[in-house]
Amino acid sequence: MTVAKQLKVRIRERMARTGERYSVARAHVLRTGGPGAVVDAGWTLRGGTDPDAAALANVLAHQRVSGPTGPLSEALLLVVGGGLGAGYILWEFERDDSRIVVLGFSHSWQYFDRRLATTADRLGLDVEWARTGGTARAAGALASTLTAGDPAIVWPDRYHLGFWHLPPFLDGHGGHPVVAYAMTNGRVHIDDRTLAPLTVPVADVDRARARVGSYRNSMLVVRSHDTAVPADRLRDAVRAGLAATVDQLGGTSTSFALPAWRKWSKLLVDPRAAKGWPTVFADRRGLLRALAGVWEAVEPAGMTGGHLRGLFADGLADAAAVLEEPALAGEAQRWREIADRWHTLADTALPDDVPAIARLRELTAAITASVAEGDAAAADRAAAAEELWALRAEHADAPPLTPDEVGGILRAMSEQLAGIVDAESAAVRQLGTLVARSG
Template identity: 35%
Template structure:
């Protein structure tokens, strides 16, 4: 576990030296930090970027699984690639009765199903997951105790809006799908020690944990841990399978409902709806200036940069995997492809930045608050300040709903600029995907 008191300073120093965004600097520092165990239930806690990959990394480290090429726990980037790497998902919804429009963009392979994602990743290691589900709260509490006693740390499916330390608005509750690692519980103190991407383990109340596990009913208080195993790891084969899974997932996604929304062509559709389309789902119609356009622009920024991607819609993390995979397979073409995806990550971050342009004071302020919020979440011990930031973000959103900070012509110009960027991203993603196909042929 990287020492908290040093991690923050190293990230800040990296930002000052390179001019990188916070997410990029943190990715670099986490990539170069060597995890070391501490004598506690969270002895292999590791900070991370993507929730499912980080949780899997922690469980494998606790189980004694090591990367053959380093002798250390697997890097997050390597596990991210082995599990299928990147994906795509673009959705917008309009609720006419309430006049509410929402937007979502995802960048991880199998982003819609964490359980399938983890099962498939573990299958490559020949490790069976132990999964428990129940509809009852008392049984859920007992199952958690049993898994921790018998197997050690486990992954819990939660609604992140019910986790007090995240300080999210109440209207997120019911749809804030998330997973965390539970290291231990202390019934006498009424607390649990968890991992949630932050730089150090976090203590939460058992009541908070129970509410978070119960809120999304269809998840049935799900828990996952690892059955005992002694895997014989063929790293080259794991890497090849991950590359193939990534390539195929962008052609034939496992999403059964609206699969076209999980293929790269959806980026072209999104660009057309952003500007120039006459379809009923065009942004001009459903994301009109006011609360809806404000929500949509903030969603573009947030889902690309801040909500469990590590920035750049997971593309930089995939680039790191390709660089590591190139050494494992002795395939220079993968290293070159890594540079291509690193550039894609920068382009995605530029889109996120452009969605809240700096020349509009309210948008610049909101963007800065999002960055500060992410920094504080990673520190893991700043709930009061996070609540204050969320209040500021909400106040800016309310003001934008009443008087949008851009005139009509400015909104049209912004949508045109974003559409141009999305068209370019589509073309670059298609080219990178074709290069990936050539590399694994």
Template identity: 50%
Template sequence: MARTGESYTTARRHVAGAAPVPLSAAGYRLSGGREPVSAALAHVLAHHGVRCAGDEVSEELIFGVAGGPGAGYILWEFAHDDSRPVVLAFSADWQYADRATLAALDRLGVAASVHRTGGAVGAARALAAAVDAGRPALVWPDRRRAGYRHLPDALDGMGGHVVVAYGRSGDGYLVDDRSLAPLTVPAPVLDAARARVGSYRNLLVDPQPTGDLAPEALRSALVAGLSHGAAQLGGTSASFALPAWRKWARLVTEGKAAKGWPRVFADGRGLAGALASVWEGVSPAGTTGGHLRDLTADCLDAAGPLLGVPTAAAADAWRAAGAGWTAVGDAALPADVPGFGRLRELTATVEQSVLGDGDAGRDAAVVAAAGLWELRARLDAEPPLTPADRDALFAGLGSRLHAVHAAEQVAVRELAAVLERAG
């Protein structure tokens, strides 16, 4: 996964071969996944038996229905732990916790109950009612509070992505975070994690589909979702559209700007963590699926027959953009710099333990996470790069960012052409 840039599920298949996916004790199928929103929705719809022309609706198509690819770049500077992490986003509407999820359900015509409450008792009751009735529920726990990635205290309240609570195990909930094995979170822990982030405190979405999808309904939902995402990407925002990549490419070498990397990282402190967060954001070894350009391409491949128009050129353009993002990740965290290769390995090990092994991987995840965050702190305090090394790294990173921005402009144009032909 860390080496090839593939999702964990795909990389694992190369080693272990394809295997049938068994039902969990709760009757819910754990089948991995690539991106949180699309995987969660695909799995919940499959659990409810929703089909289109006899087939389950794939994660690839759901990704398009939810808006498809997006863009986002933010460099944070935190005083509480002297860190400077980079937040990257690659899916539509990423800046809103539930917007892509609710939009996808609406486009598909799937009814859902949405619960928002500040009260802990009401939130716990709503989750228990859905799960005990056999309806997997979509929830948004804070990652550090949820516990299974063993994040440091400094990341408390920094947010999280959607997961599925689909059953019970003792006094805990069974959680699907694109995992292939049971993953249990104690009920009080999950309740506290859901309540941690004020902007979406205790949010719960309880999909309640009533039947199959007609092909025309899925086609309409797919066109609407991809059109929304393409319009968003093609906008002028330097935070939430393609100009975000151009802005980043400029800032990574601009010393005078307040957020210019040569200025922010003039003393080298915090740089290793920032570079690691870039690699994690781009790579499927990270927590949210990486750059997702390969998923976009697969979505277009799957959409071709449904849309009735050629999609190969657009899919190829998005795969080219994905290759560019892999190069960005490699330039940000070169494996031959002392400690950087180990950061990659430990990040992938944590994710492998969560996604592949679930509860059985907890001990391995604890050890790997402890090593990861200790190494990040040490490299942040004692940078392994000389000033000349930093300048060279910034120059290489900027060049690759300019190239990926150009590649994404082509990809968005190709996507727009597909949508125009599809009407």
């Protein structure tokens, strides 16, 4: 096995074990930041965690839009956009007897465009939105934008985009924002927090952008360039973003605020509730999909960036400097401890001491890693996806766990979620005090 192959294996093994993003796992394996960033068609591939904040951070860096003292980090942009949220929904669909767990971890997670629109507005950025129902016009607009040398943030359906290798039953389930930054030889260069060039046929991109009705062919282009956000504007933006986190998490909604975690904690073990997991999964069908969905949604090693609590902690450290409020940096450690709690929950939901489940985690991490590795890893992710979905199909009717083991997992998750609610509630109260003081 070559050195490069050994390195990939070690990185992917670490991702499966720790739930880390590819770039973080890679840095740990190398024990350094590794070689410099790759530049493709004039675009620097910087990676990232949160699809929204990373996309905007990378576009602003490309456009040479900064803060008064340096680059606007992904973590700080997460804060400006409203920071964190909470969300839990268990969907049941009769047409295919599927049960799907949906978790939200960012502010306004249920709206595809709100965080980016809010961030741009708070920072005073000059941006242009395009929303057209016509596929041909949308394709032409993207082509002309890229030909002019401007990157564009777009919202493609993951299934039709192709490189995630999702099965047909996930056709039309949507996707997160990515950056299209060049078009060459009939292919669009896509930055999905990648660290190496990743390209997709133009026709696939056009079809993916047109698939989901609620945000069909949406595109965001940043027109600001070679400028710095004024210090007072940045302070106001950061303060507003932190206040939004406090308001969102501190709200009363059982779907979109901290009470959502409390509700989920109870439903995991309530045999009487119609939406209780003992009721919904009484026949055990679809239970592995639900547990795997929890792991993928919570851990940064999944497609969507995970719980974001660690990234928010980094944003608090940046915010402390912007607002000249050192206590915010102290609160960062509290949120890192909360991030550890979420990792424990994900580990509980999908225990890697069960061989089939351990392999499921490894394959999921391998796909995410190979997306970060770009076109060079296309064969790797295709092979990993084929094995992953075959493994999931094999256990679709029942997880490779006994009923007693399932009961223990659900009880442990319930207790861990209750602890997360208490920890996040205390953190939000303290954050509210600091935000009020900084104003």
